[in-house]
Amino acid sequence: MTPEPDAGEPDGGEPAGLLHAAVLSGDPDELARRVEPRVRATLAAGGSVRIVLDRRGARAFRDVLGDDGDRVDFPSPATVASTPPARRLAGLAGTARSLLLGRVCADDPGPDGELGEEAITLLLGDEPATVLCVYDPADRDQRARALRTHPWLLTDDGLRRNPDFRPPSSTSPVPVGLLGSSVATLPVPDGAALAALRERVAAVAREAGLEPERAEAIVLAAHEAMLLASGADLRSDLPPGQHVLDVRVTSAALVTECRGTPPSGTRMGPAPGEDPRFAHLRRFCDRATVHAEADGRLVRVLTGTH
Amino acid sequence: MTVDAGPRPDAGSPLAHALHVADNEHAQRVGTAAWVDRELAFGAKVYYKGWLGDDGRVEKHWIAGPEGTRRTREALRSGQLEFLDFPTLIERCAEAPEGLTAGLHRIQAEELDRALAEGWPSVAMTQESSRRELADDAEVAEFARQEGGYDTLVGRAPLRVLCQLNSWVENEVHVFESLGVHHRRVVDVGWDVALEDGRWRLRGDLDAHVARRFGGALAGALREKVTGGDLHMDLTEVGFVDVACAQLLVHAARAEPECRRIVLHDPPRLLRRLLDVLQRPASIEIVDGDRP
Numbered sequence: 001m002t003p004e005p006d007a008g009e010p011d012g013g014e015p016a017g018l019l020h021a022a023v024l025s026g027d028p029d030e031l032a033r034r035v036e037p038r039v040r041a042t043l044a045a046g047g048s049v050r051i052v053l054d055r056r057g058a059r060a061f062r063d064v065l066g067d068d069g070d071r072v073d074f075p076s077p078a079t080v081a082s083t084p085p086a087r088r089l090a091g092l093a094g095t096a097r098s099l100l101l102g103r104v105c106a107d108d109p110g111p112d113g114e115l116g117e118e119a120i121t122l123l124l125g126d127e128p129a130t131v132l133c134v135y136d137p138a139d140r141d142q143r144a145r146a147l148r149t150h151p152w153l154l155t156d157d158g159l160r161r162n163p164d165f166r167p168p169s170s171t172s173p174v175p176v177g178l179l180g181s182s183v184a185t186l187p188v189p190d191g192a193a194l195a196a197l198r199e200r201v202a203a204v205a206r207e208a209g210l211e212p213e214r215a216e217a218i219v220l221a222a223h224e225a226m227l228l229a230s231g232a233d234l235r236s237d238l239p240p241g242q243h244v245l246d247v248r249v250t251s252a253a254l255v256t257e258c259r260g261t262p263p264s265g266t267r268m269g270p271a272p273g274e275d276p277r278f279a280h281l282r283r284f285c286d287r288a289t290v291h292a293e294a295d296g297r298l299v300r301v302l303t304g305t306h
Numbered sequence: 307m308t309v310d311a312g313p314r315p316d317a318g319s320p321l322a323h324a325l326h327v328a329d330n331e332h333a334q335r336v337g338t339a340a341w342v343d344r345e346l347a348f349g350a351k352v353y354y355k356g357w358l359g360d361d362g363r364v365e366k367h368w369i370a371g372p373e374g375t376r377r378t379r380e381a382l383r384s385g386q387l388e389f390l391d392f393p394t395l396i397e398r399c400a401e402a403p404e405g406l407t408a409g410l411h412r413i414q415a416e417e418l419d420r421a422l423a424e425g426w427p428s429v430a431m432t433q434e435s436s437r438r439e440l441a442d443d444a445e446v447a448e449f450a451r452q453e454g455g456y457d458t459l460v461g462r463a464p465l466r467v468l469c470q471l472n473s474w475v476e477n478e479v480h481v482f483e484s485l486g487v488h489h490r491r492v493v494d495v496g497w498d499v500a501l502e503d504g505r506w507r508l509r510g511d512l513d514a515h516v517a518r519r520f521g522g523a524l525a526g527a528l529r530e531k532v533t534g535g536d537l538h539m540d541l542t543e544v545g546f547v548d549v550a551c552a553q554l555l556v557h558a559a560r561a562e563p564e565c566r567r568i569v570l571h572d573p574p575r576l577l578r579r580l581l582d583v584l585q586r587p588a589s590i591e592i593v594d595g596d597r598p
Contacts, residue, residue: 191515195513195515198513198546216576223548227548234549235550237515280584283579283583
């Protein structure tokens with residue numbers, strides 16, 4: 001058996017948002033036993049559980065969970081592999097933190113597998129969900145990727161921070177393979193420029209072939225994202241600053257990045273978690289994340305094209 | 307949105323008293339120049355009230371320079387366009403025994419009567435942003451009474467009025483109250499509104515940039531309806547409404563008496579979703595069927 005990695009610090013409190021952890025395990029039965037307590041706790045709290053493993057792996061979980069296995073969703077890995085990483089939590093509609101376990105990214109040895117992990121970290125960062133990615137510790141490449149791309153590890157001893165984690169860049173240049181090619185950038189110096197922002201996003205959405213209602217929602221989300229990035233509260237206009245819109249397109253999603261850089265000394269609006277605008281804009285896209293930066297905020301909004 | 311777009315309002319129509327809002331000096335001048343030029347082209351006598359520079363010479367005012375039109379410059383020479391600077395106007399009003407506001411109304415009425423007596427087929431009046439602080443309720447009320455004088459004159463003669471509002475020189479109270487007073491006809495950056503056939507017809511985009519101004523106009527429209535009746539808003543030609551403006555609608559509806567409704571005719575589909583997100587009160591009613 002390959003030894004556990006040099007496990008980092010013990011769990012010092014799980015995050016309120018996404019818990020993205022690698023599980024290094026090559027034995028389906030051992031994996032099921034290790035994760036069983038978390039699955040049961042999630043179900044007991046009212047959360048949804050989805051386990052994406054081959055037949056052997058799924059059977060191990062069914063065996064260990066007994067009747068509770070009937071409350072778990074077991075889709076086939078092929079179905080999930082065709083879903084963009086940032087949308088893999090869709091449909092997990094429990095009343096509490098949900099749990100997703102699988103090895104779809106691990107099974108993809110190419111760069112898309114690693115990018116998938118980074119997409120989950122970047123784009124699902126605010127989701128109240130636990131994503132457990134199973135990697136084979138006997139495979140050197142898989143093991144290295146698991147340690148590189150996961151902020152947490154679920155070991156025999158429980159959850160631990162991963163000291164080897166290398167967070168993906170939340171600032172430019174953003175890997176093209178992760179968020180798509182930049183197709184439009186636009187300075188948005190003040191509130192009068194918001195109309196131009198909407199026009200630009202609408203044009204990209206049209207060119208991407210999105211159906212009109214989805215395109216309108218993307219425009220609204222991008223507009224609100226820029227206001228949020230600038231630090232404006234709900235009663236204020238966009239404060240003047242060096243704000244920039246960047247629109248990126250992949251075959252699966254349209255991503256708008258709004259980077260707000262108010263003049264130094266400007267009092268920013270409420271933190272995103274307390275800002276009703278953030279809650280509202282999330283109703284009009286598939287994913288939205290906020291990154292605090294030294295001189296402002298970056299708000300990313302992702303909407304699937306299908 | 308340009309202030310000279312669309313047909314010239316009929317004489318006597320409430321739309322003949324309009325507010326043109328601009329975010330910068332250039333936009334204000336472009337819009338005003340086009341409006342004045344059109345009135346002159348229709349043969350109207352035009353009275354322009356504004357601010358002169360330190361030298362007090364109208365020849366140095368933008369309207370007499372290249373930013374005005376050739377027709378405007380000729381009209382200044384011929385007398386079809388008369389310019390009166392604000393300090394002189396205020397001085398004349400202050401001298402009036404009946405008080406400032408009544409004095410202003412008398413001067414406006416005299417100008418109108420004189421133009422009609424001279425045989426001009428119609429009259430146009432425009433004034434620049436007054437740069438008044440509107441520091442308290444009394445001053446706000448006086449401002450509303452002064453503007454009401456234009457409405458009275460519009461109702462009795464072929465007069466068209468364009469009030470200019472420069473958002474960069476006026477304070478927030480002035481902007482808000484000015485929109486409220488002029489809610490029947492506003493031409494702003496990216497949106498406009500006209501009260502027609504009992505409906506408040508909006509066009510364009512309502513977003514955070516104009517939210518306070520939209521809020522002022524909405525407050526004015528609701529104030530006019532304060533004695534009863536619902537406010538019917540025609541949103542057929544509105545393309546976009548953001549969270550800030552949708553929230554204004556929700557707050558306004560919640561502040562109204564229970565028996566009054568804000569009826570939204572043909573809102574953009576995204577606004578419906580947005581209002582649901584904002585927990586639309588029952589007093590906001592949505593009616594479909596007018597959108598072509």
